[in-house]
Amino acid sequence: MIEALRSLQARVTGAAPPPETVTDVAEALEKLAATLEPFTVGERDQIAGHRGDLPGRGQAMSPVLHVDEWDGAHVLGRITFSRFYLGGNWAVHGGAIPLAFDEVLGRLASTGRTAARTAYLHVNYRKITPIEVELRVEAKVDRVEGRKRFLTGALYDGEHLTADAEGLFVELRPGQP
């Protein structure tokens, strides 16, 4: 279902169908939304974002991360931004890049440790990040100071660094949301 939704997001973004097709698609989507409505559940029970066994966690908001290496200290993986993430001139939207970094760094920050939340995330845009190209992502824990975890990440198109990030993730106290 989530994979089909990803595909739909990319198709909708890249399409300019005739008006009758727009009407047909809109009606079909409204019907699908109505089909799901009776199955609305609380956050704990929803599928989206809770499928840790799948690349992308079953969550259609962020691009899928395919993990090649992952431990408590570093991550190596691959990300492809679909047409859904197009900003302009075949470049990824500037807001989607921090989204991808937050996903990778945020998960790494909490790997094997008490959960932490992003306190800040600084992103440098070095070159255009192309859509529909498999990119390499690297991330690591630089240092830990008490509850503060400082992480860095980088995104590469081949040998070209397209963006890098530095983030602070603060370990949550018991009961902290």
Ligand SMILES: CCCCCCCCCC(=O)SCCNC(=O)CCNC(=O)[C@H](O)C(C)(C)COP(=O)(O)OP(=O)(O)OC[C@H]1O[C@@H](n2cnc3c(N)ncnc32)[C@H](O)[C@@H]1OP(=O)(O)O
């Ligand atoms: C069940 C949870 C599952 C989590 C899954 C991972 C999610 C993936 C990552 C995310 O996207 S989380 C969503 C985006 N982030 C947020 O919504 C966080 C909103 N902010 C907060 O909840 C709090 O501000 C935060 C937990 C980050 C920190 O508040 P605290 O009250 O726990 O900590 P405190 O303010 O005492 O600061 C602790 C230390 O961090 C430092 N600090 C906090 N925010 C900072 C900041 N923005 N810049 C620099 N330093 C900062 C602060 O100065 C202090 O340093 P020292 O210990 O040296 O004095």
